[in-house]
Amino acid sequence: MKTAISPVLESLKPKFGSSFLYKRFDENNLNIVGSYWHYHPELEIVYINRGGGKRQIGSHLSHYRHGDLILIGSNLPHCAFTGKLKEDQRETVIQWSYDAFGKTFFDIPEMRNVKLLFEKALNGVIFQGDDKKIIGAKIEAMAGLNDSEKMLALLDVFCSMAASENYTILNARGFLLETKVEDQQRINLVFNFVKENFSEHITLDDIAHYINMTPSSFCKYFKKITNKTFVQFLTEYRLVHAAKLLHESNMGVSDICYECGFNNYSHFTKKFKAHFSETPLNYRNEMKVALSDATESLN
Numbered sequence: 001m002k003t004a005i006s007p008v009l010e011s012l013k014p015k016f017g018s019s020f021l022y023k024r025f026d027e028n029n030l031n032i033v034g035s036y037w038h039y040h041p042e043l044e045i046v047y048i049n050r051g052g053g054k055r056q057i058g059s060h061l062s063h064y065r066h067g068d069l070i071l072i073g074s075n076l077p078h079c080a081f082t083g084k085l086k087e088d089q090r091e092t093v094i095q096w097s098y099d100a101f102g103k104t105f106f107d108i109p110e111m112r113n114v115k116l117l118f119e120k121a122l123n124g125v126i127f128q129g130d131d132k133k134i135i136g137a138k139i140e141a142m143a144g145l146n147d148s149e150k151m152l153a154l155l156d157v158f159c160s161m162a163a164s165e166n167y168t169i170l171n172a173r174g175f176l177l178e179t180k181v182e183d184q185q186r187i188n189l190v191f192n193f194v195k196e197n198f199s200e201h202i203t204l205d206d207i208a209h210y211i212n213m214t215p216s217s218f219c220k221y222f223k224k225i226t227n228k229t230f231v232q233f234l235t236e237y238r239l240v241h242a243a244k245l246l247h248e249s250n251m252g253v254s255d256i257c258y259e260c261g262f263n264n265y266s267h268f269t270k271k272f273k274a275h276f277s278e279t280p281l282n283y284r285n286e287m288k289v290a291l292s293d294a295t296e297s298l299n
Contacts, residue, residue, distance in 0.1 A: 001197050001206070018147050020096035020154065027085045037077050037191040039184060043121060044072040045094040045157070047136045051086065052247045052287075054079075054240050056191075057124040059226035060170040061236045063243035065287065069132040069139075071161060073121035074098065077188050079195070092139050094154065101155075113162035124170035131164040186211055187225050198237050199261045204230065238262060239275045246284040253280045 021042075037056070050067045056079040057072060072078055085091065098106070098118065106115040117125075127135060135157060142153045161167075193210055194202070207230060208218035222230045238260040245256045254265055257280075262268035272280050 001200055001202075019100040019151070020094060022142060022150060023093045023095075024143055025085065025091040025093070026089070027087055030085060037079055037188045037195060039075050039077040039188065040095070041074050042095045042097050043074055043118060044070075044078075045092075045139065046070045046072070047092045047139045049088075049090045049092075049136060049140065051089045052244065054244050055126070055170070056195075057170055059228055059233060060124060061233075061240045062170075063240050063247070064126075065247065067132065067136070069127040069136050071117070071121045071125040071127075073118065073124065075184065076122065076124060077184065077191065078124075090140070092143075094139065094142075094157075096154075114158045117158065117162040120169055125161075125167050126170060127161065127164055127167045129166045131160075131166040135160050135164070183225065187222075190222065190230075194234055194237055198234065198241065199259060201261070201263075202234060234261075235271060236275065239272055242268070242272060242280065243276065243283065246280055247287045253284070256280070 046068065047070075048064075048068045052063060052065045053068070055062045055064055055068065055070070057070070058076055058078070105111060106118065138153065138157050138160065142150050142157075145153055189211055190207060193207060204215045204219065208215040211218065213221065219230065222228075222233070226233060228236075242256050242260045245251055245259065246253070249256075251259065257265050257268040260268075262271075269279060272283070276283055278286070
């Protein structure tokens, strides 16, 4: 069994002359730094122009298919959302502190909706449909702007997000955000342990011992923090990774089952169908059809 990476409070420092960070990643410049579970006081926008991957924000786990646009609030633990990027795939990350524009800037009437948006972001927000594409294009266009223009463009992005009605809140009442720092570090340690070892057999004794708790105390603690049992969380993590492999690899379904830590194929199929409302094979076939349709629309 692998040793899990310790939870990390990421320190973010904008370059001289800028009040926020703007970063672009592609096949030659991967987002390695954020691949572990981490958190930071700064808010964060992540835009992925196309392709699929795993969302891992707080206790929320899911698989996206056609790119992603996510707003992450202060101190909400998460992982990077891409692994390998293909030649036409890009990930853009923007990070800023709440008072980067002034301690009371978002209290003015014109910024009221943006302030409400940032409050929603404490639970994680994803944007969908045309709004995702329109806002995403604005985010990518910022790459060619100078620092002053970037700031004005970022405010425009905030306002566009605040005006959107096409969004989903990921963790509404599903993750206890206002925990003590030591609790946040402890739960992130659990998340990292799962990330590193999900393909192996993990017992409650294993994880409880890892963070120096008794199994019964750990079960109560984990349920309080995440509103899920540890077994639920581990199963969801494995299923979401299976969906990613079905989408991105040519592995056989039975091989994916065992690769993701399931030791019974029928149990895996039953859990996958319950979570995604279709069998693993149908899920893969649907992905192939969607990819074919997207390719034809580009030609």
